[in-house]
Amino acid sequence: MIKGLRTAIYPANDLPAAKAWYARVFGTEPYFDQPFYVGFAIAGFELGIVPDGQPGTAGTKVYWGVDDIDAETARVIELGATIHSAIQDVGDGIRVVELADPFGNVLGLIQNPHFDVAAVR
Numbered sequence: 001m002i003k004g005l006r007t008a009i010y011p012a013n014d015l016p017a018a019k020a021w022y023a024r025v026f027g028t029e030p031y032f033d034q035p036f037y038v039g040f041a042i043a044g045f046e047l048g049i050v051p052d053g054q055p056g057t058a059g060t061k062v063y064w065g066v067d068d069i070d071a072e073t074a075r076v077i078e079l080g081a082t083i084h085s086a087i088q089d090v091g092d093g094i095r096v097v098e099l100a101d102p103f104g105n106v107l108g109l110i111q112n113p114h115f116d117v118a119a120v121r
Contacts, residue, residue, distance in 0.1 A: 007046040008062035011053020012103040018049045021102060024079050055104030057084060063108035065115060069095045072109055081107060 012018030019038045023029055026047065032039035038049040042064065066072040069087055076099055077083070084106050085098035095111045 005045050005062065007048055008064075009048040009050055010101070010103070010105040010107075011050050011055050012105075013052065013055070014103070015049060015051040018101075018103050021080060022047060022049060025076055025081075025107075055101075057100060057104065057106045061098070061106060061108050063096060063110035066109050066111050069097055069109055069111035073097050073099065076107070076109075 010018070015035070015038065019030060019033070022038075022040060026040055026042055028040060028042070030038045031041045036051065040047040040049075045064075047064075073083075073087060080102045081099040083097070084100040087095055087097040089095050093113050097109050099107045099109065101107050
């Protein structure tokens with residue numbers, strides 16, 4: 001049975017730069033830091049960075065939850081991201097945005113007032 005998002009893995013051609021950038025974006029240091037994989041624990045989920053991959057914007061989309069999508073989008077842009085797909089309301093008060101990280105991947109953010117974080121196990 002699928003239980004929900006556990007890990008999102010992004011490739012990066014410059015692993016140290018990606019590690020530093022994502023540490024600033026998420027406000028935390030990685031819990032696992034090796035030359036072959038850098039792992040961040042983000043609110044019960046994992047963000048993994050792998051070296052020497054081919055970043056891309058056409059693959060799997062992952063959306064990380066936020067409380068204020070406007071403020072968080074502005075903050076991440078200040079850290080070097082660009083807009084890949086503008087903030088949009090996808091219905092029922094749920095808003096999403098897709099940002100391009102400096103390494104060529106899409107970083108999705110979602111503001112979903114209906115998501116029950118207590119249900120995540």
